[in-house]
Amino acid sequence: MSYKKARLLIVDDEPSVLDILSHRLGREGYRCTTSPGGEDALKKLARYRFHLVLCDIRMPGKSGMELLKEIQVTYPDTGVIMVTAVADVQTAIKAMKMGAYDYIIKPFDLNMVVVSIDRALDKRRLILENRNYQLHLENEVEKQIGKVREGFLDAVKSLAYALEAKDEYTIGHSQRVTDIAVAIAQELCISEEDIERVRLAGLLHDIGKIGVRDSVLNKSGRLTDEEYQHIIAHCQLGEHILSPIIKDEEILKMIRYHHERYDGNGYPDRLWGAPQSGSEGIPQGARILAVADAYDAMTSDRPYRRAVSPEAACAELERCKGTQFDPLVIDALVRVIKRRESPSVYDASLISSSNQMGAS
């Protein structure tokens, strides 16, 4: 393969070597620049892009080995061929181990120099093509992961819509619970990964209601014992419905336990408190969802009662701190709501996030 347009930098402290090489290689069609030493070579490398450097090993000032190291760090796309005297072959081999493409021994046969340069340019091309291919593959994998994730989130939304189609009072509820739960989770500084879990569990927390009879789901009067047992089963049912598509145990637990109470009087498993050694406890995400769920239920109109104000809802939730709800989660909710209700005292980003919430 011909690389006659390749740009070469020839570095040598002997002017006669520079002359011979640049003259011959110029005749071959290479675009040659010469440099009398390492420092000058670095200046030229900073100004122009070279495909290949022919580098003398022994030079006053910066040695060829030092120059090789700097080129590899700063200009990794530039190949290097070492030029050396017979006495320096061991150093040249060391340079090859460090990543130089080849070495040429002085006095050299100019035809062999051309062969070596072409071979080095070939190697450089393969390395760059390989790296680009690798980058292309990584981008493709990244894109595919994005598509799979998008498809998964769309499937999650479809499930949430399916529930809304069955129960008109849940329209918007899952999204509002998610928004509040994520804000609480951020207030509690939990990890990004756990915030994403809360987001998914929020959208799907009531999905088990798909399996609840309409006559029970929409009943406005008092529920019989059997009806009550039927409706509270939506927690386990939700976990069961989602288990084939959600393999993350933490998310499934948040859905199963979103009606557990902090004092242990909730359902379905009467867990209490936070997980500690010796007791399973209610996962943090489920404790967050319980508060967000209750807050949205209170601040939304229902057929049997009007919505209460955010302040009144917070006051009622604070009354249940430590019994029904985790005190730390309630405190976080109160801070979030106060910021949203009085944005003037906070910065512009909080004002904008509050406005988005109001629109949801």
Ligand SMILES: [Fe+2]
């Ligand atoms: Fe629920």
